Structure formats: structure tokens, C-alpha cells
Amino acid sequence: xxxxxxxxxxxxxxxxSLRLSCAASGFTFSDHYMDWVRQAPGKGLEWVGRTRNKAxxxxxxxxxxxKGRFTISRDDSKNSLYLQMNSLKTEDTAVYYCVGPSVDxxxxxxxxxxxx
Amino acid sequence: QAVVTQExxxxxxxxxxxxxxxxxxxxAVTSGHYPYWFQQKPGQAPRTLIYDTSNKHSWTPARFSGSxxxxxxxxxxxxxxxxxxxxxxxxxxxxxxxxxxxxxKLTVL
Numbered sequence: 001x002x003x004x005x006x007x008x009x010x011x012x013x014x015x016x017s018l019r020l021s022c023a024a025s026g027f028t029f030s031d032h033y034m035d036w037v038r039q040a041p042g043k044g045l046e047w048v049g050r051t052r053n054k055a056x057x058x059x060x061x062x063x064x065x066x067k068g069r070f071t072i073s074r075d076d077s078k079n080s081l082y083l084q085m086n087s088l089k090t091e092d093t094a095v096y097y098c099v100g101p102s103v104d105x106x107x108x109x110x111x112x113x114x115x116x
Numbered sequence: 117q118a119v120v121t122q123e124x125x126x127x128x129x130x131x132x133x134x135x136x137x138x139x140x141x142x143x144a145v146t147s148g149h150y151p152y153w154f155q156q157k158p159g160q161a162p163r164t165l166i167y168d169t170s171n172k173h174s175w176t177p178a179r180f181s182g183s184x185x186x187x188x189x190x191x192x193x194x195x196x197x198x199x200x201x202x203x204x205x206x207x208x209x210x211x212x213x214x215x216x217x218x219x220x221k222l223t224v225l
Contacts, residue, residue, distance in 0.1 A: 035214070045154070045162065045205050047214040061212045064117055097161060103152055103207065103214075104173065106161045 002026035002105045004098045009110030016088050020110060022081040022098030030054060030076035032101030036083050038094035039109075048072075048096070051081065066092075088114045118142045120208050122217035127225055128196045136220045137188040138206030144187035145208060151189035152207040153182055155200075156219075162205065166191060196224050 008020040022034070033056070036048040049062040051072045060072050071084040081098055095109040119141040128134035138151060145151060153166035164173060166182035169189065179195045189206055201224045206217040 037216075044203075044219045045156075045207075045216040047207070047216055050212075050214065061214075063213070102167070104164050104167060106163060108161050 002101075004100070004105055004107035006096065006098045006107045006110040009096065009112045011113045011115065012088055013116050014088060014090055014114055016114070017084070017086045018088065018112060020083040020085070020096055020098075020112070022083075022107060024079045024081065024098070024100070027101055029074075029079040029101075034072075034074065034081045034098065034100035035103060036072060036081075037097045037099050037106075038092075038112075039097070040091070040094040043094075046094070048083070085112070088112075090114050117213065118208070118210050118215050120206060120215045120217040122204075122206060122220045124218070125221045125223065127223045128193065128200075130196055130198060130224055132196050133192065133194045134196060134222065135185070136191040136193075136204055136206075136222070137185065138190070138208065138217050139188045140208055142210070145184060145189045147184065149189070149208040149210070151182065151184075153180075153189075153191045154205045154207070156203045156205065157201075165204075193222075198224050200224055 003025045005023045012018050033052040035050045049072045052059045069087045073082045093114045097109045098107040121139045154162040156162040165176045170182040181192050183190045204220045
């Protein structure tokens, strides 16, 4: 059974940083690309970014709204996905979902609140 | 960045049929956009119903189907049930980037 469990959310001040983690199980993590998707309160889904697998050189893609501030990484030895968020803005407040493989499975999400 | 459009809201009668669509600001949606469809109920994480235009997961009820229709991706619900009332999102891929539609709130009434 595929499981994705996010952690690391919380309250952070504008301009601050936060690192989210996602523990994956139930599939061969290293074979697949993984995504982060977020949902602001009462709003729709927004794709944040993607990391591809080793066969595709672990290349990453980002939404324009987070490019240069957020970094996606992975540790295949730990079956884990990460989202480093810097220079956070109030508009980054959202539930962040770990999604994969291939946008097929979703974690339960972790809430990030950016507020002073 | 491309904009993906969906109907903001639709209503279907119990047992009825409804089609939700997903369009692209760049032109016709094709299988090369690898359309996905997701269902989200209040307070829950989304779940994937359809991938790569028309493929279903093991948990996807048979009454849902995906297709390309008139230059858009389409999700058809045949025989709507009360439990199908939810928000539905589509997703399209564009040369590495991924864009969600704004969602369709489906009411079964």
C-alpha cells in the first residue's frame, strides 16, 4: 500500500524559512518522480514543483510563484522527499501535499501558515 | 504560463449524467498533455480518479470516465450518486510544468 506522510508544517514569520518532509512507502521511491502541490485556505490546487528520478538526473521544475525561493530535493536511500521554503510570504500559507508516484497518490498534507 | 479552465460549478440529478471539461489557453488539449482528474471532498486530500486522459485507478468508480472532447479533456459521470458531490480538478502537463484547473464544484441535487 502506497503511503505518503508529510511533516514539518507550522507557523513561520514572513521572510522566514521552513523545510517540509515526506516519508514514502509502498513503492520503489527511487524509480519515480515526485511532486509538491499546495492549497491555500478555501482555494484550489496549485502545483509547486517536481523532482524527477535518478534516470532523469534528478532534474527539478518549479511553478513561477515559488521559483528561486523553494527547493525540492530527495533522498532515495531514505525514501524521502523534501521541500525547502525560503523567503516565505503570507501568500504561501497553504496545506502542502506530497504527491506521487506520477501524481497518483496524495499524502494528507501539512499546514504552513506564514504570519507575523 | 498556460491557464487551464474548468466550469466553476455544475449540477446533476441523482442517476443523471454530467460532463466536466478542462481547456487550455494554448489551444486544443491532446493526449500529450497527459490529462488527470482529481476528486476532493471537504476536509479531505484530493484523490486521483483518471490519469493520462482515460485510465482509471482500481479505486475509481466505473461510473467515471475520461476522454478528449471538442479540444478539451473531459470527465463524464454517468449515473451520479449523492457521494459524488465534490470539487473536481483537472491537471495538464506542459513540457515539464504542470498546471491545475480552477476546479468544478459538482452538486448532486
